[in-house]
Amino acid sequence: MNRFLHRPDYLRVAAGFTIGGKASCWLTSDQLIIVEEFHATESYRRFELRDLQAVLLYQTRMGQVAAWLLLLGTILFGVSTWLVARSDGSSAALALNAGVAALLGVSLVLHLARGPMARIELRTAVQTLVVPGVYRWRPGLKLFQALEQAVRGVQSEPEPEAGEPRMDANGRE
Numbered sequence: 001m002n003r004f005l006h007r008p009d010y011l012r013v014a015a016g017f018t019i020g021g022k023a024s025c026w027l028t029s030d031q032l033i034i035v036e037e038f039h040a041t042e043s044y045r046r047f048e049l050r051d052l053q054a055v056l057l058y059q060t061r062m063g064q065v066a067a068w069l070l071l072l073g074t075i076l077f078g079v080s081t082w083l084v085a086r087s088d089g090s091s092a093a094l095a096l097n098a099g100v101a102a103l104l105g106v107s108l109v110l111h112l113a114r115g116p117m118a119r120i121e122l123r124t125a126v127q128t129l130v131v132p133g134v135y136r137w138r139p140g141l142k143l144f145q146a147l148e149q150a151v152r153g154v155q156s157e158p159e160p161e162a163g164e165p166r167m168d169a170n171g172r173e
Contacts, residue, residue, distance in 0.1 A: 014143040016133030023133030025143060027150055032122070036132055045129070047122060049147075049154040054123040057144045059137060063117030070108035077101035120144060 010033075015024040021038040032052075034045040081097040084090075118137040122129045134140050 011146075013146040014131070014134050014139050016135065016139065018132045023131075025131060025134070027146055029150075030154055032147065032150075034129075034131065047124065047129075049151050051124045052122060052147070052151055052155075053125060054121075055144060055147050055151070056119075056121040056123070057137075057140050058119060060117045060119055063111070066117075067108060067111055070104055070111060074101055074104040074108055077104060 026033040118140040
């Protein structure tokens with residue numbers, strides 16, 4: 001369990017599972033901390049918000065591929081169940097085919113209910129990181145919006161004093 005859970009100045013903005021364990025993203029006033037947990041170890045990556053150059057959120061095709069594969073499996077095992085039932089096959093084969101068809105069908109419904117799959121990337125001057133544990137659009141959007149607000153607050157230009165001219169990046173008024 002990571003040490004940020006009981007600190008009020010750390011806000012957990014995303015959490016999820018990876019192939020090897022769990023991951024979570026914590027936002028402070030000037031940093032994003034990504035914690036990856038694997039068995040009894042934790043690894044931390046810190047990103048200064050002022051160093052972030054881009055935060056990208058985009059949908060992936062992996063969700064569509066998974067949905068089509070689940071649908072195909074559901075149809076194949078459903079047809080197999082129908083053929084076994086029609087041919088007076090063994091009850092074990094009927095139960096197995098019907099069980100697999102039902103399991104794939106329920107998996108398909110749950111997959112579609114969770115929404116589209118997505119990735120979120122952080123880019124700095126020296127690296128690009130795909131944020132681990134965020135694979136769906138809604139959690140990715142939540143993280144994106146929290147980061148956008150925090151980064152704008154850190155990277156925003158200070159307002160010029162009253163009476164001072166506004167300058168652009170080249171020093172012109």
